[in-house]
Amino acid sequence: MRIASQANHLAPISGILAGDNVQNTPSASAERSLRTFSAKEHVFFEGDDRDSIYEVVDGVVCVYKVTSDGRRQVISFCYPGSLLGFGHADRYLYSAEVLSPATLRPYSAGALEKIVAERPDLAHSLMSFVMAELAAARDQLLTLGRKSASEKIASFLLELSRQNEEMSKDPETLQLPMTRSDIADYLGLTIETVSRNFTKLKTSGIIDLHQNTTVVICDMDRLEETASCDEERF
Amino acid sequence: MRIASQANHLAPISGILAGDNVQNTPSASAERSLRTFSAKEHVFFEGDDRDSIYEVVDGVVCVYKVTSDGRRQVISFCYPGSLLGFGHADRYLYSAEVLSPATLRPYSAGALEKIVAERPDLAHSLMSFVMAELAAARDQLLTLGRKSASEKIASFLLELSRQNEEMSKDPETLQLPMTRSDIADYLGLTIETVSRNFTKLKTSGIIDLHQNTTVVICDMDRLEETASCDEERF
DNA sequence: CACACATTGTAACAAAGTGTCACACAATTC
DNA sequence: GAATTGTGTGACACTTTGTTACAATGTGTG
Numbered sequence: 001m002r003i004a005s006q007a008n009h010l011a012p013i014s015g016i017l018a019g020d021n022v023q024n025t026p027s028a029s030a031e032r033s034l035r036t037f038s039a040k041e042h043v044f045f046e047g048d049d050r051d052s053i054y055e056v057v058d059g060v061v062c063v064y065k066v067t068s069d070g071r072r073q074v075i076s077f078c079y080p081g082s083l084l085g086f087g088h089a090d091r092y093l094y095s096a097e098v099l100s101p102a103t104l105r106p107y108s109a110g111a112l113e114k115i116v117a118e119r120p121d122l123a124h125s126l127m128s129f130v131m132a133e134l135a136a137a138r139d140q141l142l143t144l145g146r147k148s149a150s151e152k153i154a155s156f157l158l159e160l161s162r163q164n165e166e167m168s169k170d171p172e173t174l175q176l177p178m179t180r181s182d183i184a185d186y187l188g189l190t191i192e193t194v195s196r197n198f199t200k201l202k203t204s205g206i207i208d209l210h211q212n213t214t215v216v217i218c219d220m221d222r223l224e225e226t227a228s229c230d231e232e233r234f
Numbered sequence: 235m236r237i238a239s240q241a242n243h244l245a246p247i248s249g250i251l252a253g254d255n256v257q258n259t260p261s262a263s264a265e266r267s268l269r270t271f272s273a274k275e276h277v278f279f280e281g282d283d284r285d286s287i288y289e290v291v292d293g294v295v296c297v298y299k300v301t302s303d304g305r306r307q308v309i310s311f312c313y314p315g316s317l318l319g320f321g322h323a324d325r326y327l328y329s330a331e332v333l334s335p336a337t338l339r340p341y342s343a344g345a346l347e348k349i350v351a352e353r354p355d356l357a358h359s360l361m362s363f364v365m366a367e368l369a370a371a372r373d374q375l376l377t378l379g380r381k382s383a384s385e386k387i388a389s390f391l392l393e394l395s396r397q398n399e400e401m402s403k404d405p406e407t408l409q410l411p412m413t414r415s416d417i418a419d420y421l422g423l424t425i426e427t428v429s430r431n432f433t434k435l436k437t438s439g440i441i442d443l444h445q446n447t448t449v450v451i452c453d454m455d456r457l458e459e460t461a462s463c464d465e466e467r468f
Numbered sequence: 469c470a471c472a473c474a475t476t477g478t479a480a481c482a483a484a485g486t487g488t489c490a491c492a493c494a495a496t497t498c
Numbered sequence: 499g500a501a502t503t504g505t506g507t508g509a510c511a512c513t514t515t516g517t518t519a520c521a522a523t524g525t526g527t528g
């Protein structure tokens with residue numbers, strides 16, 4: 001679940017690739033046509049030939065990996081500014097599924113490599129993007145490996161809240177484009193456990209739920225306490 | 235737990251930074267003095283000012299993050315060729331503790347940035363290194379989020395085996411420089427669960443244990459089946 | 469627009485895998 | 499040789515999962 005720039009506060013990657021800097025780069029000209037996807041549509045599957053890299057322009061995309069018997073682990077939720085498939089070799093290393101109607105900008109892999117060769121400043125920004133992704137993945141390793149279900153849910157909501165703040169949105173009103181099942185697969189839990197913990201937070205007065213897809217944070221301090229891995233207080 | 239080059243089969247990073255390519259780079263000259271560390275010694279702690287980046291030349295280093303109440307999640311075990319602290323901003327994002335007597339090569343962060351600016355080929359190799367780390371972290375997200383204890387232990391042993399193969403060592407005889415506690419913190423388990431699963435694998439004839447720090451894989455097929463998330467067979 | 473169906477979410481109860489606690493033994497360090 | 503650390507095992511507890519049932523919401527069709 002990432003906005004590009006989280007670690008280093010650089011401009012969203014769309015500013016890097018689609019802004020003035022790139023539009024004037026000849027190699028990119030054929031790659032700036034947008035594609036729209038419906039909810040539930042897959043952009044690509046893990047193992048497919050990696051022919052394009054996609055930038056999320058609008059909407060939310062969920063990227064996930066699957067075990068051989070079909071268990072799904074969501075790796076992250078990708079908001080505008082994220083790149084899908086960047087850094088993959090010949091084949092995609094994960095699958096990407098659209099959660100809400102989305103607009104993506106595809107780049108052919110070869111074209112992006114040419115851009116990077118021509119523009120060292122873009123290479124630097126892409127490196128920053130990948131490092132931010134790595135830092136986020138490592139934070140999530142700590143969450144998955146050591147946090148309880150309550151701590152996971154609270155951390156998840158706080159992450160969405162911080163993201164809203166970075167995008168100048170209300171940090172206390174969170175839109176959830178993903179289902180309980182998506183959240184469960186992101187946090188290494190089951191649907192029932194996610195639902196029980198949402199109910200627990202609601203019953204405790206820490207959050208309020210509007211139509212199951214909007215979370216209003218009523219008590220940010222207690223939510224932070226719940227996430228913080230100290231003594232639980234509700 | 236990483237050898238550099240896992241995703242893209244490039245030369246280990248030490249070939250990139252310490253080999254012919256770099257020795258001829260003026261900026262690097264002050265950074266090539268080696269430092270040795272004893273087992274259990276910390277290279278740095280999470281939150282410390284990020285003044286150096288270290289390359290592991292010999293030995294094994296464990297990098298980890300900690301929750302506010304002291305729960306530890308090992309992020310990876312770093313073998314020769316790994317870089318510690320690369321991609322961190324002003325402060326270290328994790329702690330690094332030496333598991334076996336180790337030799338590290340420190341680089342000042344500023345010096346490395348200068349090298350990268352002067353040598354686009356090195357920037358490309360560092361990008362590959364970071365992408366390999368990201369791919370590995372994502373694989374571990376799947377392991378932590380969705381695999382059972384048995385599957386985790388089996389996957390861990392297979393990872394060490396693959397690593398041995400990449401380093402032209404015996405893939406069926408694994409040296410474990412880390413304790414059961416380190417393995418537990420890497421896999422999101424407790425010491426007891428790790429110990430019970432080692433015993434299970436041993437009792438089933440899949441592995442053999444010599445002095446608790448050497449694992450001999452007796453039945454690679456069954457170990458792969460155990461890790462593979464299909465029906466368990468022992 | 470109403471209805472049927474599919475999907476998603478929640479609640480209650482049972483089961484199980486892992487954690488916790490305690491202890492014994494082995495290996496390492498001082 | 500004593501102290502410390504690491505490992506393995508057993509018994510019990512508990513958090514989460516699994517199952518079943520039902521409620522709520524969203525979507526498609528006539």
